[in-house]
Amino acid sequence: MSNVTWVRRRRAIGRFWADFRTHRAGVVGLVILAVAVVLALLAPLFIDASVTNVVSGTGAKMAPPSLDDPLGTDESGRSVLLMIWWGSRTSLLIGFLAALLSMVIGTVLGIAAGHFRGRIGAVILRVTDWFLVLPSLVTALVLAAILGGSTATIIVAIGVTSWPSTARLIRAQTLAVEARPYIERSLALGAGHWHITTRHVLPNVAPLLLASTTLEVASAIVTESTLAFLGVSANKTSWGTMLRGSYDWGAATAGAWWYILVPGLCIVTVVMAFTLCGRALETVLNPRLRTRAHA
Amino acid sequence: MTTAVEELEQTPVRHGLLRYGATKAGGALLSIAMVIVATFFLFRLLPGDPVRALAQGRNMTPEQLDLERARLGLDKSIPEQFLHFVGRTLRFDLGTSYEYKRPVLDLIGERIGSTLLLTGTALVLAVSLGLWQGARAGWKPGSKFDKVSTAISLVLWSVPTFWLGLLLLMVFAAGIGPIPGIFPTRGSSSVDKPDGFAGVLDVGQHMVLPCLTLVAVVYAQYLLVMRSSVIDEVGQDYITTARAKGLRDDDIRRKHAVPNALLPTVTLVFMRIGFVVGGAVTVEAIFSWPGLGQLFYEAIRVPDFTLMQGTFLLITVSVILMNTLADVVYHLLDPRVRSA
Numbered sequence: 252m253s254n255v256t257w258v259r260r261r262r263a264i265g266r267f268w269a270d271f272r273t274h275r276a277g278v279v280g281l282v283i284l285a286v287a288v289v290l291a292l293l294a295p296l297f298i299d300a301s302v303t304n305v306v307s308g309t310g311a312k313m314a315p316p317s318l319d320d321p322l323g324t325d326e327s328g329r330s331v332l333l334m335i336w337w338g339s340r341t342s343l344l345i346g347f348l349a350a351l352l353s354m355v356i357g358t359v360l361g362i363a364a365g366h367f368r369g370r371i372g373a374v375i376l377r378v379t380d381w382f383l384v385l386p387s388l389v390t391a392l393v394l395a396a397i398l399g400g401s402t403a404t405i406i407v408a409i410g411v412t413s414w415p416s417t418a419r420l421i422r423a424q425t426l427a428v429e430a431r432p433y434i435e436r437s438l439a440l441g442a443g444h445w446h447i448t449t450r451h452v453l454p455n456v457a458p459l460l461l462a463s464t465t466l467e468v469a470s471a472i473v474t475e476s477t478l479a480f481l482g483v484s485a486n487k488t489s490w491g492t493m494l495r496g497s498y499d500w501g502a503a504t505a506g507a508w509w510y511i512l513v514p515g516l517c518i519v520t521v522v523m524a525f526t527l528c529g530r531a532l533e534t535v536l537n538p539r540l541r542t543r544a545h546a
Numbered sequence: 547m548t549t550a551v552e553e554l555e556q557t558p559v560r561h562g563l564l565r566y567g568a569t570k571a572g573g574a575l576l577s578i579a580m581v582i583v584a585t586f587f588l589f590r591l592l593p594g595d596p597v598r599a600l601a602q603g604r605n606m607t608p609e610q611l612d613l614e615r616a617r618l619g620l621d622k623s624i625p626e627q628f629l630h631f632v633g634r635t636l637r638f639d640l641g642t643s644y645e646y647k648r649p650v651l652d653l654i655g656e657r658i659g660s661t662l663l664l665t666g667t668a669l670v671l672a673v674s675l676g677l678w679q680g681a682r683a684g685w686k687p688g689s690k691f692d693k694v695s696t697a698i699s700l701v702l703w704s705v706p707t708f709w710l711g712l713l714l715l716m717v718f719a720a721g722i723g724p725i726p727g728i729f730p731t732r733g734s735s736s737v738d739k740p741d742g743f744a745g746v747l748d749v750g751q752h753m754v755l756p757c758l759t760l761v762a763v764v765y766a767q768y769l770l771v772m773r774s775s776v777i778d779e780v781g782q783d784y785i786t787t788a789r790a791k792g793l794r795d796d797d798i799r800r801k802h803a804v805p806n807a808l809l810p811t812v813t814l815v816f817m818r819i820g821f822v823v824g825g826a827v828t829v830e831a832i833f834s835w836p837g838l839g840q841l842f843y844e845a846i847r848v849p850d851f852t853l854m855q856g857t858f859l860l861i862t863v864s865v866i867l868m869n870t871l872a873d874v875v876y877h878l879l880d881p882r883v884r885s886a
Contacts, residue, residue, distance in 0.1 A: 381577050384869050385862055388824030389842070393858050396846045397591055473706050480708045481831060482847055494709060498832070503716040504731065511716055515709040522704040 270535045277531020283524035291339045302333035303488040313500075313507045323509035325493070326500040331513055334488055339517065341489035345406055346472035352410030353471070354417055354464045358456070361421025362448050366429065376422070383415040391474060395483040405484050409474050417463055421456050428455045458536035465529035469522045476518050490514040566877050574870040581862045586631050589855050590624075640856035645848050650856035653841060660734050661837030664753060665826045668760035673815055676765040680772025680811075681804050687777055695773070699766035707825050711759040711832040718755060729755050732834035756833040763825050771814050775807040782806075809880050816872030820865045 271277060301307050310324035317323075322332040364375040394408040428434070434451060442450075478484055479491025480498070493514040497503070502510040606614070615621050622630070634641070640650035683695040719731040730736070734752050735745070779785065780803065788798045823839075830839030838857060845853035 377576075381580055384577065384820065384866055385581075386820035386823040386865050389820075389827060389858065389861055392827070392842075392846055393588065393854060396849055396854065397588060397851075469704070473704075476706050477708055477828060480706075481828065481843060494712065498712065503712055504720040506716075506720065508716060511709075511712050515706070515712070518706055518709065519701070519704050523700070526700065526704055 267535060271531060274531035274534060276527045277535075280524040280527030280531070283520060284528060287339065287521055287524070288343065290336065291343050294336050294340060298333055298337060300337065302329065302337050305329070313502070313505060313510070315507075316509055322513050323507070325496060325510055326502075331493075331509060334493060335490070335513060335517055338488040338490050338493060338514070341402065341487050342472055342475060342491070342518070343521070345402060345409070345475045345489070346468045349406045349409035349413070349471040349475065350464055350467040352406060353414040353467055354460060356410065357414035357417025358421050358453075358460060360414070361418040362425050362452055362456070364418065365422040365425025366444065366448050366452065375418075379415045379418045379422075382412070383419070385412070387412040388474065388477065391478060392481060392483055395478055400478075400484040402485070402487060405475060405478060408478070409471050413467065413471065413474070417460075417467070420459065420463060424456045424459055425452050428452050459533075462529055462532035462536050465525055465532055469525035469529065472518065472522050472525070490518050563877065567874055570870050570873050570877075574866055577866045578863055581859065581866065582632060582635055585855060585859055586628055589851060635859065640859065641852040643845075643850055643853040643856075645844070645850040645853060650853055653853065654838060654857065654860055657836060657838045657841050660835060661826065661830070661839060663749075664734075664756055664830070664835055664837060665760065665822060667753065668757045668764070668826075669822060671757070672761045672765035673768055675761070676768025677772045677808070677811065680769040681776050681799065681807065683769065684773035684776030684807070685780065685799050685803065687773075687780075692773070695769060699769045702762055702766035705763070707759060707763045707828045708832055710762055711756070711829055714755050714759055715832065734836050756829045756835050759832075760822075760825050760829050764822050767818065767821070768811070768815055772807065772811045775811045776803055779803045779807045809876065813872050813876040816875075817869055819868045819872075823861055823865060 305327045307329075310320045310328045310330060312324065312326055312328050314320060314324045314328070320330045320332065322330070322335070324330055325334070360375055360379060364372045364379065366372075367375075391408040391412045394411065395404055398404040398407070428451065429447070434447060437447060437451060475484075475489065476491030476494065479489055480495045482495060484492060491514075494511065497507070497510040497514075500510075502508075612621075638651060640654075642648065643650050643653060646653055679695050683689075683692040686692060715731060718729050730752050735749050736752075785798060785803060788802050793802075826837070827839035827842055829835065830837045831843040834840065838861070842854065842857040842861070844850070845857060
């Protein structure tokens with residue numbers, strides 16, 4: 252890659268950042284995300300998986316917040332604060348990886364459906380539409396129940412049921428890019444399918460993909476917590492399994508508000524941060540939205 | 547004279563509609579066929595011996611297992627099993643539940659009424675509230691009303707359905723602090739359900755919290771869709787014309803902008819029915835609402851794979867049918883699509 256390209260790219264990133272900074276909500280979301288991710292990554296330096304061990308709870312059972320346990324304890328006397336901290340690792344990991352899987356499937360099939368007109372494109376489109384209609388949560392539940400609820404299966408279950416909207420988006424964008432004259436020039440110079448899709452289409456859809464992935468992480472985290480709450484995930488502590496525990500142990504009727512409120516607020520905060528960030532990215536990167544916002 | 551002209555104009559339209567309907571029906575049939583095939587292979591993915599998985603936790607002798615295998619046709623080859631499965635499904639034979647020892651179809655029949663009552667009520671409320679609020683918000687984008695509405699929908703979008711349900715359960719059913727528990731925590735009616743009007747009230751009281759949860763979660767989407775749809779209309783020439791004619795702002799909104807914005811929105815509402823179904827499963831599980839969603843949830847908890855397979859088939863097929871219906875109705879209502 253030549254030097255000129257790099258200078259141009261660095262400038263483009265600089266312009267993008269200057270634009271993104273003007274979206275206050277997006278910046279707030281980004282800061283919250285950075286804090287959440289750093290905390291999750293640093294957790295093993297301070298605590299380990301033993302905080303989720305049922306027999307090693309030190310506090311009283313279902314105790315309200317106190318100086319010892321700032322966010323109260325659960326049914327086995329485990330600290331809710333420490334469990335939230337440790338559980339954030341599972342919730343975020345599943346959110347990121349499921350979104351990544353969904354994006355990879357969606358991008359590959361979306362570009363293929365847009366690039367190969369004719370029969371292949373039609374078949375891919377048909378399959379995409381079929382997946383789009385399926386009730387995704389119900390399908391993910393069935394997949395997770397059949398494959399068993401390990402972290403990997405939950406990721407697969409979410410990824411396999413959430414890619415169709417990305418594929419539609421990427422397909423539309425691919426069609427738009429391939430209508431441009433420089434693709435024709437490229438073809439005339441003898442470019443093959445691989446060259447066109449990876450060198451011309453992919454860089455052009457990448458910005459949209461970034462925005463869409465950010466939003467996808469948000470919905471993957473919600474889906475993970477729902478799957479865990481409905482009981483198809485293994486016993487690994489996540490925010491969703493904690494809420495499952497609060498339901499199983501009757502925290503609502505016992506008035507143990509901290510046990511229900513804290514994990515839920517964590518989910519809402521992180522999901523909202525991803526959504527704000529994703530929406531800001533979309534406004535900055537999607538030319539159609541940009542012109543409308545300035546008009 | 548006029549009739550001849552009308553006929554000339556109508557015939558191609560009617561033919562187009564018929565052909566459109568036929569294409570859509572064909573597409574729906576193909577989708578349903580794909581669901582049946584996918585379900586067959588999905589449930590063959592079960593790790594290990596399916597009979598053992600189906601009979602999980604029950605003591606069975608090897609002879610019983612063999613008998614069970616023969617009864618389910620599992621001793622045959624995969625293609626034979628497949629044909630058998632397709633044949634049974636087409637005859638609406640969804641097998642027998644292990645948990646209840648009764649035909650899955652009977653179980654579904656008992657539960658479907660409750661689900662239709664709950665989701666139907668929630669859908670009507672969510673659609674009317676979402677469309678009304680979305681239309682007002684989109685009419686004056688950037689206004690205080692718009693900002694509040696967008697913020698509400700953003701928050702509701704981020705709140706997991708089940709957590710909202712848990713909160714409502716904690717505050718309004720169990721009661722917290724000075725607030726007494728005013729609504730029941732579970733079920734669709736009391737054990738000693740009174741007859742007549744009092745009975746209807748009893749069911750209504752049980753329905754408040756689940757319905758509220760479902761409405762809150764789905765209405766945010768409708769609001770956002772309607773809002774952007776109205777914003778699209780605001781810039782159109784006919785709105786300017788209506789203004790130039792001196793119509794009142796409210797009249798322009800109600801009689802000109804909203805009807806035009808309504809069409810794409812209503813279609814989208816029905817296109818996203820799958821999302822509502824997912825919400826219904828969660829809500830029914832939390833509030834023990836005795837509907838299809840709870841049946842599906844119980845099948846997953848046990849796990850009872852025949853019941854799971856049957857409810858999954860029914861749910862997906864109904865969602866596909868709803869979508870097709872929405873497509874055709876849209877085509878029928880919108881002249882712009884029809885002429886294209």
